[in-house]
Amino acid sequence: MTELDHTDRRILRVLQRRGRISNAELAEEVSLSASACHRRLARLEETGTIAGYAAHLDRAAIGLGSNVFVEVTLAAQTEEALEAFEAAVARIPEILECHLMAGSADYLLKIVVADTEDFARLHRKHLARLPSVARLQSSFVLKKVRETTELPV
Structure with a gap:
């Protein structure tokens, strides 16, 4: 299990609601630079904390x-x-x-x-x-x- 700090959790909350958000918008929303946000996002993906991305369809x-x-x-x-x-x-x-x-x-x-x-x-x-x-x-x-x-x- 990956250790998640407050910023990681903020990133995950935003992505769960707005999965198509750009890295620049995500960085701004969680108060990080774009490069720092990208590094954290890559780590969350590499460790499997973010298992994938999907579109939610109206059944x-x-x-x-x-x-x-x-x-x-x-x-x-x-x-x-x-x-x-x-x-x-x-x-x-x-x-x-x-x-x-x-x-x-x-x-x-x-x-x-x-x-x-x-x-x-x-x-x-x-x-x-x-x-x-x-x-x-x-x-x-x-x-x-x-x-x-x-x-x-």
């Missing part, structure tokens, strides 16, 4: 306005079953996140689809065919109350 604007969370319980919890399940999940682009869980379900999936019909298609063609699955429990998101990618740094 509804691209026809993927429904979110579904699916709890998955596996029939077996052998290493082979876990690996086969995780490999299969990685090939389904609608699955945005897959988490191995402690609790009543083995995995929690975050899925994006156009609507309930699209989810039915995804369920038939992919989810129902995932290896070692004993049970799937799906929950549709009715309203997004809060969603952010900003980490509290």
Whole structure:
């Protein structure tokens, strides 16, 4: 883990909100010279503190306005079953996140689809065919109350 000082944290906060900001604007916002800001930014990237840059898309604007969370319980919890399940999940682009869980379900999936019909298609063609699955429990998101990618740094 990289030691982050107050200035590093300020840089990270600004970048999380305005990822396309120029180095000159970033430097001004965090009260550094452009060269000092560039050096810090390069260090944050090299150490992996900044893992990458991405554009946040409006899901509804691209026809993927429904979110579904699916709890998955596996029939077996052998290493082979876990690996086969995780490999299969990685090939389904609608699955945005897959988490191995402690609790009543083995995995929690975050899925994006156009609507309930699209989810039915995804369920038939992919989810129902995932290896070692004993049970799937799906929950549709009715309203997004809060969603952010900003980490509290």
